[in-house]
Amino acid sequence: MKSKYKGMNARMILSAIIVCFGMVAAILPQKQNSSVQLDAQQLLYEIQLKNHVVSVDEMADAIINNDPYYQLIDLRSPEEFAAYNLPGSLNIPFDKLFTPEWAPYIDQVARKNVFYSNGSTLANEAWMLTRQKGMKNNYILEGGLNNWISTILTPTAPESTVGDEAINSFQARLGARQYFSGEGAASASSANNAPRKPVPAKKKTKVAGGCS
Amino acid sequence: MGPIVPLFEIPEELNLLIAFLIGLGFGFTLEQAGFSSSRKLAGMFYGYDITVLKVFFTAAITGMLGLLFLNYFGLIDMSLVYLNEYYMTSAIIGGIIMGAGFIIGGFCPGTSVCAAAIGKIDAMYFIGGGLVGIFLFGETYTWWEKLYNANYLGMVKLSDSIGVSDGILALIVIVAAVMMFWIGEMAEKKFKREDISNEI
Numbered sequence A: 001m002k003s004k005y006k007g008m009n010a011r012m013i014l015s016a017i018i019v020c021f022g023m024v025a026a027i028l029p030q031k032q033n034s035s036v037q038l039d040a041q042q043l044l045y046e047i048q049l050k051n052h053v054v055s056v057d058e059m060a061d062a063i064i065n066n067d068p069y070y071q072l073i074d075l076r077s078p079e080e081f082a083a084y085n086l087p088g089s090l091n092i093p094f095d096k097l098f099t100p101e102w103a104p105y106i107d108q109v110a111r112k113n114v115f116y117s118n119g120s121t122l123a124n125e126a127w128m129l130t131r132q133k134g135m136k137n138n139y140i141l142e143g144g145l146n147n148w149i150s151t152i153l154t155p156t157a158p159e160s161t162v163g164d165e166a167i168n169s170f171q172a173r174l175g176a177r178q179y180f181s182g183e184g185a186a187s188a189s190s191a192n193n194a195p196r197k198p199v200p201a202k203k204k205t206k207v208a209g210g211c212s
Numbered sequence B: 001m002g003p004i005v006p007l008f009e010i011p012e013e014l015n016l017l018i019a020f021l022i023g024l025g026f027g028f029t030l031e032q033a034g035f036s037s038s039r040k041l042a043g044m045f046y047g048y049d050i051t052v053l054k055v056f057f058t059a060a061i062t063g064m065l066g067l068l069f070l071n072y073f074g075l076i077d078m079s080l081v082y083l084n085e086y087y088m089t090s091a092i093i094g095g096i097i098m099g100a101g102f103i104i105g106g107f108c109p110g111t112s113v114c115a116a117a118i119g120k121i122d123a124m125y126f127i128g129g130g131l132v133g134i135f136l137f138g139e140t141y142t143w144w145e146k147l148y149n150a151n152y153l154g155m156v157k158l159s160d161s162i163g164v165s166d167g168i169l170a171l172i173v174i175v176a177a178v179m180m181f182w183i184g185e186m187a188e189k190k191f192k193r194e195d196i197s198n199e200i
Helices: A002-027 A040-049 A056-064 A078-083 A121-132 A144-153 A164-180 B012-032 B038-046 B051-072 B088-105 B109-117 B121-139 B141-148 B158-162 B166-190
Strands: A070-074 A112-116 A138-141 B152-154
Touching: A002 B051, A002 B166, A040 A121, A056 A070, A056 A144, A056 A164, A112 A121, A112 A144, A121 A138, A138 A144, A144 A164, B012 B109, B038 B051, B038 B088, B051 B166, B088 B121, B088 B141, B109 B121, B121 B141, B158 B166
Parallel strands: A070 A112, A112 A138
Antiparallel strands: none
16 A cells, blocks of 8 residues: 555656646747857857958959859849949849848859949848848948949059059959940840849758657 | 757768667667557557557657757757648548557557567558558549648647747646546556456
8 A cells, every 4th residue: 555655656746847847848938049040249250351242343353254153233222223233233122132032042052142232331231131141142342333433433543653463453443444334345245144043042851750 | 059960961871870770769669668569559549558648748748848948048949840741631631540540450650660570460461551551542642632732731830829838838738748647547447457468
């Protein structure tokens, strides 16, 4: 009789312990961890590294050479885009960035997206949003269109006392200006500059499974 | 942060090896719980043995609490955890077929493999029947396709669909399980069958 009582007691204790665990679980706040999203600290570090910035010289070079790796993305409104845009760029208005229509273009692995707007604020914001969501391969055009116009389209001649490097980059900019303003340079075929279909980022493949 | 094994970044062979080891553990646990005996399994339906209820609910509670606490301590990203997709019609019909097969055959698909592994001939027939069923279903799939995909609800969680937090649902399940264990044990005494031995 005594042993039976002891057995009952052990069951009571076990039941109480497991219910206590359940109560602790019920009290704990809901939490959502993410192994992909970056926290503010990591984001700050990446911003300071400046690896997300593409200089206008690099971009001009890529456009001239028809580099298929770069995909320019214009974040301005369609009207502004129609008025002026860089060759081969795709118009994704800032407020449409995460819509199902455009999300595959910014969450992809095949190309280097370069965001631009008039200044650099909008592009920076777009980059931060996408980076926070864990997306890679998004960059911004340094200084935006304003910088593009002042550096590539209207380059100023450096002082003759500066080094060869500045002189060379000035020469390159002069060439680029000729290319983009259409003076004398052969224009690139529009077919090569047409926006391409995005290659989607790796999907989480579903794991099939189950018991019994 | 998890996953412990990054499933899509390891070679396929290693992946299969991990699956094999997990499968061994699963089979061993089933066998240890006595689930290779169809008497024990059928006992659930007649009320003389509720081991099935106890083992599966204990596993569910352990897994549930484990995931909740791992999540709380930031060790797991729940958005990457796979939830079985919910096809409501399929789940209901499948549940009925599964239950009927369970009581008729005396095994569930997992335990039949377990019992066949220790040489039970009825379990081998059970597996054969299962395979025939799978073959027929595969061959006539187009007939059922619409029914099969009906009322698809996606990867839903019970807690989301009834609108409580995961923790509260865990508490509800635990309390329900403990109550079921106690009631089940009373039933075990009431429906005791001296003629059915638990040997083998």
